Amino acid sequence: MNTCGFIDAAKEESIEAILDAAEAAHARGARVAAVGCLVERYRDELAAELPEVDLWCGLDTAPLLAALGEAGGEAGDRPVGDALPVPRRPRPVSAYVKISDGCDHRCSFCAIPLIKGDYETVPAGEVLRSARAALAAGARELVLVGQDTSRWAQPGWGGVSRLLGELAALEPAPEWLRLLYLQPEGVDSALLEALAAHAVPYADIPLQHASGAVLRRMRRSGDGAGHLALLERVRAVLPGAAIRSTFITGFPGETDAEFEELVAFVRAAGLAVAGVFVYDEQEGTEAAGMPGAVPRELALERAARLGEVIDREAEQFWSGLAGDTVDVLVEQGASRADGRATGRIALQAPDVDGRTVLTGRRTRRGDLVRAIVRDSLGYDVEAVAATGGT
Ligand code: SF4
Numbered sequence: 001m002n003t004c005g006f007i008d009a010a011k012e013e014s015i016e017a018i019l020d021a022a023e024a025a026h027a028r029g030a031r032v033a034a035v036g037c038l039v040e041r042y043r044d045e046l047a048a049e050l051p052e053v054d055l056w057c058g059l060d061t062a063p064l065l066a067a068l069g070e071a072g073g074e075a076g077d078r079p080v081g082d083a084l085p086v087p088r089r090p091r092p093v094s095a096y097v098k099i100s101d102g103c104d105h106r107c108s109f110c111a112i113p114l115i116k117g118d119y120e121t122v123p124a125g126e127v128l129r130s131a132r133a134a135l136a137a138g139a140r141e142l143v144l145v146g147q148d149t150s151r152w153a154q155p156g157w158g159g160v161s162r163l164l165g166e167l168a169a170l171e172p173a174p175e176w177l178r179l180l181y182l183q184p185e186g187v188d189s190a191l192l193e194a195l196a197a198h199a200v201p202y203a204d205i206p207l208q209h210a211s212g213a214v215l216r217r218m219r220r221s222g223d224g225a226g227h228l229a230l231l232e233r234v235r236a237v238l239p240g241a242a243i244r245s246t247f248i249t250g251f252p253g254e255t256d257a258e259f260e261e262l263v264a265f266v267r268a269a270g271l272a273v274a275g276v277f278v279y280d281e282q283e284g285t286e287a288a289g290m291p292g293a294v295p296r297e298l299a300l301e302r303a304a305r306l307g308e309v310i311d312r313e314a315e316q317f318w319s320g321l322a323g324d325t326v327d328v329l330v331e332q333g334a335s336r337a338d339g340r341a342t343g344r345i346a347l348q349a350p351d352v353d354g355r356t357v358l359t360g361r362r363t364r365r366g367d368l369v370r371a372i373v374r375d376s377l378g379y380d381v382e383a384v385a386a387t388g389g390t
Contacts, residue, residue, distance in 0.1 A: 003038035005115055007280045014038045017052070022052035030070075032268050032380040033057065037115045059116070085197040085324050092199045093141065093331050093343075093366050094176075094350045099127050099163065100146030105183065108219045109206070109251065109279065110288035111148055119147070124154050124163060130166050133175070140329060140366055141176040142167060142352060149179050150186025157187030161194035175348055175368050176329065180204045184222055184230055192237035200346035202239035203234050208248050210265030211258035218251060219286065231269055242272035242317070242347035249306055250279040250299020253292030258301050266309050271318045273353055273379055276303045311378070318354070318376035321347075328371050328383055333364040345373075345381060354379030361385035 001021045003014035006376040019036050025032040033055035038045060049054055057063045102116040131142050141274030144167075146152065153159040160179070167177055182191070184205055195203070209215050212223030222230075231243060247262060266274070278299045281288045324346040334341035341363040345356050357380065358371055371383035 001032060001034050001036075002368055003034055003126045005038035005041045007277070007282070009280070011038055014266040016045075018050060018053060023048075026052070031055065031067075033066055033067065035059075035061055038199050041111070041115050041235045045231060054216070059161075085258070087105070091109040091366055092134065092140035093139065094143055095131075095137070095139035095141070096143045096145050097130045097134065099149055099152050099160075101143050105148065106216065106219055106286070107341060108283065108290070109248065111282040111285055114284050115175055116147070119151070121152055121154055122146075124157050124166070127163065128166060128170070132170060135170060135172050136172060138366060140174065140368060141178065141350070142174045143178045143180060145180050147185050148179060148186065149180045149188045150191050159190075161190055162327060166197040175327075176200045176203055178349060179207065180349065184227070187230060187234065189237070190331060191231070192234060193288075196237050201238040202347060202349060203238065204244040204349065205207040205230070205234075205242050208246065209251065209254075209262055211254075213263075214251055214254055214258050216288070217253060217290065218248075224261055224268075227265060228268060240347075242353075243270070244273045244275075245269075245271055245348070246277065247278050247295060247306060249302035250294040251288035252279070252287055252294065254279075254294055254299075254302075259306075263306060263309055266306065266313060269313070271310065272292070272315060272347060275352075276302045276307045276310065293376035313377075316381060318379060318381065321373045321381065322375060323387065324373045326356075326371055326373055326381075326383060328358045328369045330358065330365055330367040330369060331355075333367065334358070334362060341369075343369075348379075348381070354381065356381040356383055358383050358385060 001018050003018065004010040019097035022032045031054040032052070034053050035057050037059070039056050042116060043058060055063060057068055099122050100119060101122065102119045103113050106113060106120040136141060149159060149366065152163060162309055164177060164179070167174065179195065179199055182203060182205050184207060187205060208218060209225050210227055215222055234243060236243060249259065279294065297298050328343045328345055329342040330341050332342045341358040342355050343358060347353055348356065358369060361369060363369055370386045372386055373383050375382045
């Protein structure tokens with residue numbers, strides 16, 4: 001069971017998942033291992049509280065691989081896929097490829113550097129190998145992830161622009177390349193040109209707030225005016241791009257006026273989608289114990305209000321697509337010509353964004369279908385296959 005230790009909700013969900021996995025595993029005589037960030041951070045406490053778990057390993061998975069090797073009766077260094085029978089899964093339509101790990105930023109609310117450590121680049125060769133494997137397995141979209149993807153660089157090899165170019169030139173080539181988690185400082189003209197040349201028109205830029213004072217307390221740069229200028233630069237190079245962001249309400253000391261700055265920014269930003277999180281104090285971070293704690297009720301109220309503003313503003317973005325010609329990547333095919341398939345257009349990222357319902361054509365999972373947008377409902381899109389489209 002892989003775990004997350006980023007915020008309290010993720011910790012609770014991870015513990016529930018471990019308990020469910022332990023029950024299911026032990027019922028059939030199997031063992032359960034818990035790995036990942038939550039274990040890395042709280043291994044001793046977890047081991048004392050959850051005797052159900054047979055093996056604990058944090059970010060170092062060598063003990064797990066050794067155990068899998070023993071379970072398969074083979075050498076411990078065999079790949080996991082060779083050691084155990086792999087259940088049949090549907091062909092992956094999109095695949096995540098990790099290009100970096102850890103973070104050199106020190107946002108005062110964030111526990112990730114405490115868990116993952118400093119920024120580390122995944123070497124180009126490894127990224128390309130993972131990408132080739134995913135494409136060979138049928139993925140049509142590669143989604144590049146890391147805590148801070150825009151600063152990817154390998155000395156003597158090049159930066160993220162070259163990486164995107166090499167990935168786009170793979171055989172078979174990805175239909176879509178998507179780069180997530182662009183920290184605002186890293187969004188420069190070179191990156192935007194590389195995105196325009198090789199990736200989908202999608203910019204995921206976590207901004208967290210728009211009040212300069214709050215951002216300074218968060219140990220982040222910028223302010224609302226700077227953010228708007230950044231978004232303008234993005235749109236100048238990636239016209240029509242979907243811009244996604246995330247925001248935190250109730251950060252220590254956030255006043256009514258500072259929150260209103262955030263609301264005003266969101267009204268002006270034209271975002272396609274944004275996540276809103278209520279500040280969640282994490283032990284060991286600089287913000288834990290900062291003065292000016294915002295009552296949780298108030299932070300929740302602000303999050304709800306900001307969410308409503310975001311929904312209203314985003315509706316303009318999605319309804320503005322009506323009549324556009326798009327490609328739909330089918331994730332769940334329709335068996336009959338008049339059936340409804342579901343998938344995504346390039347402006348929708350997997351797992352976090354809305355979906356597209358496609359009608360008018362028999363389709364299969366993994367098809368990329370030319371279509372016309374008919375309508376939108378919230379963050380979802382309805383499209384009909386174009387006559388003679390592919
Ligand atoms: S940039 Fe992201 S991962 Fe890095 S410290 Fe800030 S919030 Fe955490």
